[in-house]
Amino acid sequence: MKNLYIAEKPSVARQFADVLGVKGNAGNGYLESDKAIVTWCVGHLITMSYPDAYDPALKKWDLATIPFIPTEYKYEILPNTKKQFNIVAGLLNREDVGCIYVATDSGREGEYIYRLVDSMAQVSGKEKRRVWIDSQTEEEILRGIREAKPLSEYDSLSDAAYLRAQEDYLMGINFSRALSLKFSNVVQRYLGMDRCVIAVGRVMTCVLGIVVKREREIREFVKTPFYRLVASVGEEGQTFDAEWKAVKDTKYFESPLLYKENGFKERADAEKLLAELNEGAPEAVAESVERKKEKKQPPMLYNLAELQNDCSALFKISPSDTLKIVQELYEKKLVTYPRTDARVLSTAVAKEIGRNISGLKNFQPVAAWAQGAMDSGTYKGIAKTKYVNDKQITDHYAIIPTGQGFGALKSLAPTALKVYEIICRRFLSIFYPAAEYQKVAMTLTKNGEKLFANFKYLISEGYLKVSANSFSKKKDEPKYSQEFIERLANVKKGDKLSVQSIEIKEGETSPPKRYNSGSLILTMENAGQFIEDEDLREQIKGAGIGTSATRDGIITKLETNKYISLNKKTQIVTPTFLGEIIYDIVYYSINGLLRADLTASWEKGLEGVAEGQISKEEYTQKMTTYVTQYTNRVKQIQNQGGITGVFNKTKAYYAKSGVNQAKKSTDAKGSANVDKSAEPKQRQTADKKDA
Structure with missing residues (x-):
């Protein structure tokens, strides 16, 4: 008896055939060896019938014939796929086929595609097992076949x-x-x-x-103009912004002239305050200074929606184009299954994640970061982090590089190569430390009014050096020099700081x-x-x-x-x-x-x-x-x-x-x-x- 493997698409069937050593003429609609047969659907082979298939009178649209709710639904073979359906149906019912391995896409729609074919072909008396895989690497295909469960365990998914x-x-x-x-x-x-x-x-x-x-x-939306006052504090060429706000015990607190606490409704009122602030020495006194370190953790891994969002922003391509690209990457063994909502890894894959990382040493844009992740050994403890959570996975874990398939890189279009790179960088980022910032909050006093400064500067890049894409524009130079940062670090309550200028900044509320x-x-x-x-x-x-x-x-x-x-x-x-x-x-x-x-x-x-x-x-x-x-x-x-x-x-x-x-x-x-x-x-x- 032979095993029959049925994939969703010809390209996937070829991957299974290669792994199983099945050769032959694909023009026949299947490949066969002495032990196995591999065939495929071409997406949907079966569709739901229009109402006129139930009753010719229903072809005409008439209020008298709706609501139309069949007690039993009818299906039909799509005209342009009839040949392949007949091939698949014949193979499913061959006497020498003992076990059918369902290898359509691992998800609700993939399940539906096979179940329709199975029902229309009236398959009975065969053992049926479900292959559920997360990538098309040889190891994953063999694991999926080895661990295939009875198809009946997926009946609820089919429902x-x-x-x-x-x-x-x-x-x-x-x-x-x-x-x-x-x-x-x-x-x-x-x-x-x-x-x-x-x-x-x-x-x-x-x-x-x-x-x-x-x-x-x-x-x-009705735009509302407002006028803020912002001071440049520090020294020429190295300043930070300090914004005026009307707070308790100051002249304009809860004044009807204000638009919120940090701006005026009319420019004339802002100009009046500007004149008051410019009186006297160009200095402000530090009333309070607070410093706090802030860590920014690497983002969660990509699911399809996040990837589509980033590709829309970075490459100006549609979600449909993104899916086509990542599907190609999947079929070329470069990434894991794309149609996923999860942004985490499973415990099982986390145990073997070193293979994925190590393989990326063969992809030049991220090779150094892959080597660094391997050298640091941080991947060994990844299962204890937020990036691994079995409860957040339904069908598949996040989209990550497999660490294989590099022979296909030369065949990728430039945009597809960039999409692959951002997937790799997002993946490798989780094995690097958080970026670290120094946050500074100051309250300054000048002429009885309060100026508030809130800013931060980077003190440790952490994962940010991994996530910077090779195709992105060169990063701007740091806003503050090291010398200026050191001076800021020494500012304390009661110190006087130089005010270089105070400007009125006109703004307006923004619509969604x-x-x-x-x-x-x-x-x-x-x-x-x-x-x-x-x-x-x-x-x-x-x-x-x-x-x-x-x-x-x-x-x-x-x-x-x-x-x-x-x-x-x-x-x-x-x-x-x-x-x-x-x-x-x-x-x-x-x-x-x-x-x-x-x-x-x-x-x-x-x-x-x-x-x-x-x-x-x-x-x-x-x-x-x-x-x-x-x-x-x-x-x-x-x-x-x-x-x-x-x-x-x-x-x-x-x-x-x-x-x-x-x-x-x-x-x-x-x-x-x-x-x-x-x-x-x-x-x-x-x-x-x-x-």
Whole structure:
């Protein structure tokens, strides 16, 4: 009897085949030896069927046929993957196959991909084992095969995967049809479009809500000017800032002239105080001096969201591009599994971490730091630090370099090489000491008023020398000379310090910043921040919007639907006029779809199913009740024509060309892809995971 190994992608299958010594013609859709067969899916081979597969009458969108909630879901083979499915199905059912090793990606979506194939192929009477690995090195693949558990141990994860797909399907089908039937004609007439589909989804619409809410906060923000007084204290060329504040027992304490305690509402009042402060000798007396050392620990390791955020800032690339790059690094054995939410290592991997460090001596940009980490031996105690915590790991530990695969470095594009470098530097940083700063806080008195100085300077680089990227601009010279630092160290209460100048600095309050693609990913990951209720926030702690595997796809889908705009150069995300219109429609009909806390709670529920804490039946009941209730609520709406007054409030912020662009893009999408836009499911390219 032979073992059959089934991977998610051809590239991964080749890695398994190399490790197992299986050769052959990959053009057959599999590789075979006398002991083993290796085959692959190409991403999703199976998809959920559209409603008309249940009843041809359901092809027409009609309020009378929704809510549509199947008692048993139908699936079908994707047309462009039918050949590979037939190959895989045939191998799964071969009489000489004794044990099936499931080696699809180690996560919820990977589980779903195989289970669909297994069900459609009607596999029975075979031993099935699950290979769960964190990298594609030879050692890890062999360990995964050796320690493979019965597939049945992952049934709860499979339940969660099916429920996630069903939830997205039900909300996409029912809510998109209901809202389109009620509001599409309104939007068509308003924008002068030929066709319009209102596409909504459990995660997609929530993210749209985050972007639109931020844009509206920025619009509604009223800037307030204020005028501060800042003194330059020290000696020419070597000074520190000391800011005036109105504190108790001083002239302006709680004065109505102030904007907060450190500034005036009017410049004239600031100028009056400036004249008062400039009277007499240009000196201030130290009333109090406090010194404190501050340590800055190395940051936690990268998970996918943190890496996507940094790559957006450093390289101005989208989360989708970052995932493609880190997936390539993973498949070339350079880094561990990318689709992870964890920022720590497991106890097991910590015991062997010396191999990862030692291997990096072969990567020139960090070779010296790898050698230093090995020489210091700090890695031996890493398990006792905050960087190792089994409780914070669900599927996979953080993204770290494997210390292998260096033959592939020459094939990497320049940006991919830089991404690899920042992963290596973040990893090596945890084996170096904290950076250390000297913090100084002074209170100075001049002419009866108080000046406050708070500053710090670096006294020990620690890990910072490791984390400085080779491609970054040269660091600025230290702000203070060593001689000046030594003089500062001797300043004590009662000393007089020279005031070089006092200036009025005009400022204004700032609106919230727009999201960029990276910060939006982090916001999706940390959706709990939007929850005001402490108990609820604690209850869904750790739950985000979407998963590490799907968040980039959500942003891409919103951009494809022309609901948001992503600036390719800056990666700044803004809503389109059409996106704001969709937001308003959802807000006045199913506003729960816009709530990050509610969406995060759905995700937390799926985690509960995966962990066996919530039954499949309980979750299904909650899900179908929600879909039924809100679909029926939309069906009862009668005053949809009045919503154009809401649209008008937004219209003023978009140039006519912007409205025309929304019209043009939506016309094309609506006429060509009505079903795909409105009823999101796994009908994407075969080698990509769902969003």
